[in-house]
Amino acid sequence: MSIFIYIILYILTAITWRMNMNALGYALLSMLMRKPCSGYELTQLLEVFWQAKHSQVYPLLTKLEQDGLVTFVHVQQTGKPDKKIYSITDKGKALLTQWVSKPSAPPVIRDEFLVRAYAIGLTDANTAKRLFHERIFSFEEKVAFRKVEIERMQKEHGSELEQITCRHFGRYLLFQRKLKLEEEEIAWCHWVLGLLDNAKMKVNEKK
Amino acid sequence: MSIFIYIILYILTAITWRMNMNALGYALLSMLMRKPCSGYELTQLLEVFWQAKHSQVYPLLTKLEQDGLVTFVHVQQTGKPDKKIYSITDKGKALLTQWVSKPSAPPVIRDEFLVRAYAIGLTDANTAKRLFHERIFSFEEKVAFRKVEIERMQKEHGSELEQITCRHFGRYLLFQRKLKLEEEEIAWCHWVLGLLDNAKMKVNEKK
DNA sequence: GACACCATGTAACGCGTTACATGATTGC
């Protein structure tokens, strides 16, 4: 009885091994669900997830194509280099669909700034403030950019955007999430700056 | 004239090359500023930054020791394996101090769940909801844990904790940040669940 | 009897980054 289960598991393992699909592979497939794209465009769009480099994207697309998960057509352009436009296949769509409802691996987050924040006591209050102001500045840029993107989406697609059936629904969710988290990061920086100011005032009081 | 600059740059490069310090190295140094620790303990404490494995921590500590940035003493224990307690040296402290005020590399964030959220349109509304409920559950656990840690710190160190001079200030900042961001993540999930419910209601209206 | 915790290490492998390589067009 359970032999069948082992056979199925074996086949699934074999497929997984042959395809060696990692999260980036699925990220590319899910991007291609929205619309066909070139490798170059995918590299830019991937920014909603994380910043993968083209040197990783191009070879992976070749691999996905070999595994029959995507196909591409050559497109000749004038004044610009030629490109390959990739589309997801039925096989790719099936693989992605069965992957979506599986449990997710815990997120990987590595942020140098947090180490600096941790060791902030090694600097004077002014340097500390400078570091947090710089952090705020870089995140405000991100927030501004994110807001533009969200508004553009809302103008283009209207209330349809907030429907699961909309092709851009997933992208919209991620934009909103990034915006929230980036704003929260800024709020945290201001809170820290407040603490640093309190400390300064107390020093002045002592004088 | 500019020859001096090149010599300085060369020396700095040579030092950097020999020490080959990455963010994890500085993370360990900053942990050791708070108190001497074993490699095992450092691996647990590193959780505030990101989850490094012991297989990375132990060899790195050996390297830091060879570079004279940390020292260790053997501590024999009964009922438990022996351990090495590492402390930061003056050289390590100096290196860390000059690193803290340098600009930070952009954070690395890789989260599989976001790919699933992006491709959520491939599943039915119920599966989608299940995925977001699971996400909420795992983040609520983190929030609860974080709150316990913060309260423990506040009880132990009182209002001194909110002073840059406190040895635990950095750690406190990071705990508060994680808490805020984790709560924001949960809020986002609830927002998404709201959208998914709206969609369902509209389907019902059509019936 | 199995599992989790404490504690330290090594080896192999795969993923991701940096750098090398090419080339036409548009804007400052």
Added chain:
DNA sequence: GCAATCATGTAACGCGTTACATGGTGTC
């Protein structure tokens, strides 16, 4: 003239993960 944008690729290297290895104590 220089940099940026579009567009695709390869090669080398280092970081980080998984797995292998050991072994005593305490808990279910």
